[in-house]
Amino acid sequence: MERLTRVRIADIAHKAGVSAGTVDRVIHNRGEVSPRTRQKVEAIIREMHYEPDLLASTLASKKTYRFASLLPKSDHESLFWLQPAQGIEKAFKRIKHYGVAYQPYYFDYHNNNSFFDACNKLLEVPPDGLIMAPLFADLAAHFTDRAVELGTAVVFINTHINHSSQRAYVGQDAFRSGKVAAQLLDLCTCCEGELGIINIINQKGSSGHLMSREEGFLDFFAQKKSSHKKISTINVQARPAVSIHKELSENLLGMDGEIKFKGLFVTNSRVYQVADFLENTNKGPLRVVGYDLLDRSLAHLQKGNIDFLISQNPVAQGYHSFMALFDILVRKKTIEKRQYLPIDIVTRENIDYYLKHQNND
Amino acid sequence: MERLTRVRIADIAHKAGVSAGTVDRVIHNRGEVSPRTRQKVEAIIREMHYEPDLLASTLASKKTYRFASLLPKSDHESLFWLQPAQGIEKAFKRIKHYGVAYQPYYFDYHNNNSFFDACNKLLEVPPDGLIMAPLFADLAAHFTDRAVELGTAVVFINTHINHSSQRAYVGQDAFRSGKVAAQLLDLCTCCEGELGIINIINQKGSSGHLMSREEGFLDFFAQKKSSHKKISTINVQARPAVSIHKELSENLLGMDGEIKFKGLFVTNSRVYQVADFLENTNKGPLRVVGYDLLDRSLAHLQKGNIDFLISQNPVAQGYHSFMALFDILVRKKTIEKRQYLPIDIVTRENIDYYLKHQNND
DNA sequence: TTTTTATCCGTGTGCGCACACGAAATTAGA
DNA sequence: TCTAATTTCGTGTGCGCACACGGATAAAAA
Known part of the structure; x- marks a missing residue:
């Protein structure tokens, strides 16, 4: 069966009596467009309900989005932090076609110096998006501000601290x-x-x-x-x-x-x-x-x-954190600042499904 | 930052000393390739770990996948079936760029005739994938077989019946x-x-x-x-x-x-x-x-x-059913035949998060 | 007016792939 | 040996978009 016809840039260009390049410039705010035509094009874009084709867009663009995470190393003592990492990995696999690269960083959660070091290393080349477990509140706040100044979108995971420059918190209430x-x-x-x-x-x-x-x-x-x-x-x-x-x-x-x-x-x-x-x-x-x-x-x-x-739905935390960055940076959507995950009650009788569900999706 | 370089068809063609068209024919089993070159190309595909770029693929292809659902109409008496429909809608929005079209069908769950009628109407133009709530076991089994003969992939949702020609069951144990x-x-x-x-x-x-x-x-x-x-x-x-x-x-x-x-x-x-x-x-x-x-x-x-x-996680049921069809038909992945969802225990104190979570994603 | 400069805009190319068309190579037929 | 019928393969085009380049037009300077 034939593909459903969407509104394309060419359609808008035609209707506005301009070229595709001009429409493109309007869409991306690349300037070099007279106010008059800009408004005209913008009006038609709204009128025709144009939405860019994310597939074609990423295909044509050579841009790579750099995502990073900063989580505690999970040691023998606690495997908890393995799970958010799994969720992140899962999300990463899902969307890596869209030109996202991912680099994890780890720190020792007994040791605030290692957090400090990891932050500095991470910010040498500031990523576009960062998932951070803000375990050491003061340090985390400080580095979040620095990262934001460098243009990085920061999302907190699992632990909530009072701070404002992060884009979202994903975790439990x-x-x-x-x-x-x-x-x-x-x-x-x-x-x-x-x-x-x-x-x-x-x-x-x-x-x-x-x-x-x-x-x-x-x-x-x-x-x-x-x-x-x-x-x-x-x-x-x-x-x-x-x-x-x-x-x-x-x-x-x-x-x-x-x-x-x-x-x-x-x-x-x-x-x-x-x-x-x-x-x-x-x-x-x-x-x-x-x-x-x-x-x-x-x-x-x-x-x-x-x-x-x-x-605490740790896997989902990882998954949703990553998706939050994706929504912000790639899909250019606005997202909720507090993303609370369900408070799952687990007993002997329903445990299976929570364990299994951590691998799917 | 520059895009990470993947293995492309052109790379394979070059290494195999053939043209891109030939590689394409091998990949899609379109014939017209001599056994000798076919084997050679196949070997190189494996060797280089080629994976098709789903984005470019769907962009170039004019193919549309037709998905359908067959669910009970939710009346004033029970709004339950609204929720799987919401989950389906959510999944649909997520993946419609990949050339999937979606058509819902409904029946009256007090009335097996309406189930019968809806099935017949649905099969006039058999969809590629179908999500069915098999409430009337015998009828459902019969129509599932017919749909499968016509080349439709069928997934059961919410209610499990003993049958074999469906591709998966998504719901609760x-x-x-x-x-x-x-x-x-x-x-x-x-x-x-x-x-x-x-x-x-x-x-x-x-x-x-x-x-x-x-x-x-x-x-x-x-x-x-x-x-x-x-x-x-x-x-x-x-x-x-x-x-x-x-x-x-x-x-x-x-x-x-x-x-x-x-x-x-x-x-x-x-x-x-x-x-x-x-x-x-x-x-x-x-x-x-x-x-x-x-x-x-x-x-x-x-x-x-x-x-x-x-x-019963009704929203997730809808979401995962749709994704199951997507995995089968578009991503060509094999999926688990029984996809049990978590058995969520909900009380006054944790209800908020289950309600809210139905709208996100 | 002519030249220079700045502003605005159209055209072309390529992303990786699907698919049509026709050319080359091979085989069969005469 | 030459032609006809297959089989096998290469090339070209376009999907919708991003982006570079250079051309056109308007504004400023001469």
């Missing part, structure tokens, strides 16, 4: 995710009882994330008028498993050696460490909610030591 | 979604108590869907060794609200006029009708799980008459 966790624990602990919030804090990294989650959690119960639930917060320093166990047993166990909580909310992906601890402990009906689909947590989900994991 | 519902009710009803499964059945339509969900629900408790939960099934004919209320009160209320269940699982989107009924009833701590994000159900989710809604 941390506060809201805390409310979700609260609701789950509320629904699942029918009798009265104490709930615990466990923050496992990494001294170097930013913990604003965790705070928002905790606040959301508390807010849920504050909103709810009739709540008999007592809630206490436990802060623990992140370190190897063994030493955490000691701290946990001090905080979680009652005099009788039994867990004194009905529900626990672990505010990050370290929830598997809590589950490790719980496994060998005398616990009653205890519900545990945590974050992220790390292998070690999944094993506990399977065994029932963890009931719910809140997924 | 109904059985598994029942297990998810079961787990939710199990976690949320700590004390012993009775659970109810409510099937609100539409006489004409296929109910295989609902059965799988019920089976999954039951299977969960069968798998679980130590379950004190009693489970009973209640079948109700779908009809206007008032007459349903009568049936429900007969089945759900005990002698004392109180709900005798701790949890209810409504196996389809009619859950709002149950919630309507519950609203004016003396209920204890009752958990309700149902399907789909219809407005009327959402209102109840908000008010707490429904606790969980399982989303």
Whole structure:
């Protein structure tokens, strides 16, 4: 069957009584057009609802868009950051025909110097678009400004910081995710009882994330008028498993050696460490909610030591970040500044589909 | 920055000592090539890892791919089918530059004759690809076969039927979604108590869907060794609200006029009708799980008459169905025959993001 | 007016590919 | 051996657009 006929530059040129070259100059603001003809052409473009053919356009153009990412290296300790990278890769494959090149940069998320170095290296040849995980808020803000001055479009991923020069944030609403966790624990602990919030804090990294989650959690119960639930917060320093166990047993166990909580909310992906601890402990009906689909947590989900994991949709974060840059730079669309992804509730029974779905598309 | 250089047909032609036209004939199996040169060219194509430039290819080709969909008309009673249509529209916008045309067809899902008629009309000019909601299993199977004979690639959406000539099924694993519902009710009803499964059945339509969900629900408790939960099934004919209320009160209320269940699982989107009924009833701590994000159900989710809604991801279903056809026909990729989408658990607290996410992309 | 300069605009080429047409090479027929 | 019928192949054109180049026209200077 024949192709549907679109409006072409030639059509506009003809109708306006000018040449294609002139129309082209109008479209691209390349100047060298008299105000009179410019207006005439612009009017006809609107009138005929002209939209450029992105295919022909990229084919004819030799331009290459340079995209870059700046993410934490994912080490043995946390494979989380592998997933946004996968999503980015997926998006990259989809649109690389459109003349986009991609270069990833990594830093050590325990070490702000490595973030600093990576930024500097990256900005030696400023890319057109940059996906940044702004873990060290001050540094990130500084470099974002510098990048923007150099003409780079910056998108934040996963972690939100208050800043204005970035073009978008793609990630989860941390506060809201805390409310979700609260609701789950509320629904699942029918009798009265104490709930615990466990923050496992990494001294170097930013913990604003965790705070928002905790606040959301508390807010849920504050909103709810009739709540008999007592809630206490436990802060623990992140370190190897063994030493955490000691701290946990001090905080979680009652005099009788039994867990004194009905529900626990672990505010990050370290929830598997809590589950490790719980496994060998005398616990009653205890519900545990945590974050992220790390292998070690999944094993506990399977065994029932963890009931719910809140997924941050890391793959989708990567995918959408990349697409956001594509929309801005190539498709010249305006995009939403805050792109919140769904707060997926994952249990043993629906886990398969979240895992599988990370590879598709 | 300059474009990255890909391998072009001209490169292959040069290396093989033939002309571009010959290479073209090899690539498209258009014959008129001697076996000797054919093999030589094929070898070089592999050797150089040639991949056609989809952009240039569609630009040069005048071919139009005709896609069609056959979905239920969404009436005032159920807006569900609006959403797959939205997803399809979204995908269509994304890829229409590649020379795809799209024509939707609709039928009345109370009426198998209208399905029959729509199929016949559709097949007068068989499309290249078809997305079908196979609600009437026998008819659907028959027409799928006919369409496939006429060279149409068929993809099933939302409802799965046992058949082989379709190219893929995009939708939810109904059985598994029942297990998810079961787990939710199990976690949320700590004390012993009775659970109810409510099937609100539409006489004409296929109910295989609902059965799988019920089976999954039951299977969960069968798998679980130590379950004190009693489970009973209640079948109700779908009809206007008032007459349903009568049936429900007969089945759900005990002698004392109180709900005798701790949890209810409504196996389809009619859950709002149950919630309507519950609203004016003396209920204890009752958990309700149902399907789909219809407005009327959402209102109840908000008010707490429904606790969980399982989303079928209808928008994504539409989107992925269309993309499946695109992959098959345009990109010539092989795709997975069963494309299960995540079983999203939706509560009052995370609903926003599922609703919003339906419009983006 | 003529020349110079600046402003405005049309034409041509190529991006990588699909496809038509006709030329060359090969084979069959006489 | 020469011609006719195939088979095999090369060349040319255009898809819609970006961009370079140079020509035309108008404005400024002589």
